[in-house]
Amino acid sequence: xxxxxxxxxxRERYRAQVRTEVKEHAWxxxxxxxxxxLSLNAIAKRMGMSGPALYRYFAGxxxxxxxxxxxxxxxxxxxxxxxxxxxxxxxxxxxxxxxWALEDPQRYLLIYGTPVPGYHAPDDVTAISSExxxxxxxxxxxxxxxSEDSAATPLDAHLEDHRDWADxxxxxxxxxxxxxxxWTRLHGVLSLELSGHFTGMGIDPAQLFAAELxxxxxxx
Amino acid sequence: xxxxxxxxxxRERYRAQVRTEVKEHAWxxxxxxxxxxLSLNAIAKRMGMSGPALYRYFAGxxxxxxxxxxxxxxxxxxxxxxxxxxxxxxxxxxxxxxxWALEDPQRYLLIYGTPVPGYHAPDDVTAISSExxxxxxxxxxxxxxxSEDSAATPLDAHLEDHRDWADxxxxxxxxxxxxxxxWTRLHGVLSLELSGHFTGMGIDPAQLFAAELxxxxxxx
DNA sequence: TGTACATCAGTGAACGCGCGTTCACTGATGTAC
DNA sequence: TGTACATCAGTGAACGCGCGTTCACTGATGTAC
Numbered sequence: 001x002x003x004x005x006x007x008x009x010x011r012e013r014y015r016a017q018v019r020t021e022v023k024e025h026a027w028x029x030x031x032x033x034x035x036x037x038l039s040l041n042a043i044a045k046r047m048g049m050s051g052p053a054l055y056r057y058f059a060g061x062x063x064x065x066x067x068x069x070x071x072x073x074x075x076x077x078x079x080x081x082x083x084x085x086x087x088x089x090x091x092x093x094x095x096x097x098x099x100w101a102l103e104d105p106q107r108y109l110l111i112y113g114t115p116v117p118g119y120h121a122p123d124d125v126t127a128i129s130s131e132x133x134x135x136x137x138x139x140x141x142x143x144x145x146x147s148e149d150s151a152a153t154p155l156d157a158h159l160e161d162h163r164d165w166a167d168x169x170x171x172x173x174x175x176x177x178x179x180x181x182x183w184t185r186l187h188g189v190l191s192l193e194l195s196g197h198f199t200g201m202g203i204d205p206a207q208l209f210a211a212e213l214x215x216x217x218x219x220x
Numbered sequence: 221x222x223x224x225x226x227x228x229x230x231r232e233r234y235r236a237q238v239r240t241e242v243k244e245h246a247w248x249x250x251x252x253x254x255x256x257x258l259s260l261n262a263i264a265k266r267m268g269m270s271g272p273a274l275y276r277y278f279a280g281x282x283x284x285x286x287x288x289x290x291x292x293x294x295x296x297x298x299x300x301x302x303x304x305x306x307x308x309x310x311x312x313x314x315x316x317x318x319x320w321a322l323e324d325p326q327r328y329l330l331i332y333g334t335p336v337p338g339y340h341a342p343d344d345v346t347a348i349s350s351e352x353x354x355x356x357x358x359x360x361x362x363x364x365x366x367s368e369d370s371a372a373t374p375l376d377a378h379l380e381d382h383r384d385w386a387d388x389x390x391x392x393x394x395x396x397x398x399x400x401x402x403w404t405r406l407h408g409v410l411s412l413e414l415s416g417h418f419t420g421m422g423i424d425p426a427q428l429f430a431a432e433l434x435x436x437x438x439x440x
Numbered sequence: 441t442g443t444a445c446a447t448c449a450g451t452g453a454a455c456g457c458g459c460g461t462t463c464a465c466t467g468a469t470g471t472a473c
Numbered sequence: 474t475g476t477a478c479a480t481c482a483g484t485g486a487a488c489g490c491g492c493g494t495t496c497a498c499t500g501a502t503g504t505a506c
Contacts, residue, residue, distance in 0.1 A: 011470075011481080018482090034337030036256040041459065052461075053483050061460065114333035115415050117254030126420065155431040158424060165421035180428060188408025195335050200346065201385035204378060208400060211375040231448080231503075238449090261492065272494075273450050281493065 019057050021047065026068060031106045035116050038065060066122045072107045073128040076100055080135045088139035090182065094213035097186060098206075105194045112187055113194075130167050136182060137166060140175040144219050153177070178216060185212045239277050241267065246288055250326045255336050258285060286342045292327045293348040296320055300355045308359035310402065314433035317406060318426075325414045332407055333414075350387050356402060357386060360395040364439050373397070398436060405432045 008016070025043045040061055041051040058064045076097075083089075083096035101108040110116075156173040159180075166176060189212055192198060193205035228236070245263045260281055261271040278284045296317075303309075303316035321328040330336075376393040379400075383389075386396060409432055412418060413425035 009470085014482090032337075034256065034334070036254065037337060039459065040461090049482095050484055051459090052463090052485085055461075056482060109334050112412070112415070112417070114254070114329050117252075117257060153431060155427050158427045162422040162424075165423065177431075180423075181432075184408035184412060184428065184432070185405050186408070187412060188404035188406070191411055192332070192404060192407060195332070197332070202382040203385065203400075204382075207375050207378045208404065211373060211397075212401075212404070229503085234449090259492065260494090269449095270451055271492090272452085272496090275494075276449060 015057065022054060022057060022064070023068060023071065026064060027104070027107065030068070030110065031104070035065070035106065035110050035113075040064065062119065065116065065119060069110060069121055070124050070128070072111050073125045073132075075107070076111070077128050077131050077135075080132055084135050084139060088135070088142045090139045090143060090178075091213060091217045093136060093139050094182070094186060094209075094216065098190065098209055101190050101194065108190065109194060112191065133165065133179070134167065134169055136179045137169045137171045137175060140178040140182070141169075141171045143175070143178065143217070145174075182216050185216065188212075235277065242274060242277060242284070243288060243291065246284060247324070247327065250288070250330065251324070255285070255326065255330050255333075260284065282339065285336065285339060289330060289341055290344050290348070292331050293345045293352075295327070296331070297348050297351050297355075300352055304355050304359060308355070308362045310359045310363060310398075311433060311437045313356060313359050314402070314406060314429075314436065318410065318429055321410050321414065328410065329414060332411065353385065353399070354387060354389055356399045357389045357391045357395060360398040360402065361389075361391045363395070363398065363437070365394075402436050405436065408432075 022043055025046050026038060029042060029046075030038060038061065040054050040058075044051045044054050058067070079096050079100045080093060083092045086092075152173065155177060159173055159176045163176060171179070186209065189205060189209045193209075198205050198208075242263055245266050246258060249262060249266075250258060258281065260274050260278075264271045264274050278287070299316050299320045300313060303312045306312075372393065375397060379393055379396045383396060391399070406429065409425060409429045413429075418425050418428075
């Protein structure tokens with residue numbers, strides 16, 4: 001993060017510690033009132049400091065949010081990396097995703113929910129989400145092959161033309177298709193679950209999620 | 221809405237007109253800055269009136285939001301009703317849903333996006349979303365039957381136990397399953413599309429949506 | 441048709457709040473000799 | 474080990490802003506006789 005391999009001075013240690021403490025309070029606040037209600041002053045007050053003090057640690061509100069978003073992406077990437085450590089397994093990635101999302105719903109929603117108005121994600125995240133995608137593509141490519149290619153769909157053709165996002169990953173069209181389905185379908189269930197859209201219905205989102213993941217894990 | 225069949229006095233007409241004008245400005249504002257930035261004062265200013273004037277028409281900010289949410293649900297229910305008019309067709313409902321969502325993304329996100337912190341939906345909407353669900357279930361029940369019931373899944377068992385949400389609709393388990401998949405899968409694509417998560421990837425969300433809808437429209 | 445009264449839309453001032461951010465300043469911590 | 478200086482964390486006051494909401498009031502619109 002800071003100088004590579006540099007020994008940290010006590011002041012650097014202290015700075016880093018306060019920064020993470022600020023971020024922890026920020027997450028708590030987001031969990032309570034949503035990302036759009038993030039307030040530097042409120043964080044400072046809860047830390048027992050006066051508002052302007054935080055400007056020693058963050059250039060402003062936007063930089064804080066940027067840090068939180070980047071941290072969230074990094075955390076998800078790490079979770080995926082860990083989950084796929086013992087062999088690329090779509091089901092394992094799915095369960096890891098759900099666990100990660102439920103562990104801190106607002107962190108998930110900060111990335112995949114309705115975007116914070118007027119805020120644009122930093123460039124760092126594209127690299128991180130590329131890594132996430134690569135892990136997912138590995139797992140999809142490792143799936144047993146479909147019962148003889150099951151005829152190229154119109155979507156396959158389109159994906160062949162636009163596979164920049166796969167970042168050079170040598171995956172079959174079917175794997176690309178499945179990775180996207182993994183992403184959109186699981187997000188569909190998770191997003192509705194986290195937004196509380198199942199609560200009134202008596203349905204257990206876990207079962208829905210499991211069913212979708214099951215369909216994704218086995219050949220067509 | 222007002223007295224059933226009552227002739228409207230000029231004043232009632234005027235009130236109704238101003239109310240809808242306020243709501244129109246509210247939608248514009250939501251489209252620009254998101255639902256959490258909705259401000260009565262800002263709306264009043266843009267209408268050329270002073271802030272407190274709006275309290276003649278709405279009890280407060282919360283009532284305005286409630287109205288907007290209810291209107292959004294009603295609008296979607298109407299769209300579904302119209303789309304299924306000429307026979308219940310899953311594909312038609314899917315296209316109607318996407319058209320409705322793209323017509324006003326923030327209206328879609330107000331309902332299905334990250335919930336506005338501290339706001340809870342009114343009771344009216346449960347009736348409306350029941351109607352929406354019923355339309356969808358009709359369409360799913362009308363689909364050609366699967367190749368001999370394809371073995372009851374664990375999800376089927378769970379759905380049998382919790383079909384209150386289906387509101388007494390006499391649908392086969394497979395139809396319940398499909399209705400939920402319709403909802404979660406299409407929401408997955410739409411939500412990511414509206415949040416701009418495909419823009420950097422060069423993928424056409426319409427094709428993804430079409431592929432998912434296609435899979436939903438044909439037997440397993 | 442005209443007058444007296446009630447209704448109600450809209451205004452402007454005010455209250456209290458919290459926000460992001462700047463600035464000059466104090467006091468503690470670290471560094472150099 | 475001690476002194477002189479630089480660095481930097483944190484404070485408090487201040488600026489300007491917009492918010493939701495209340496209140497007493499003006500002026501226009503409708504109603505009753």
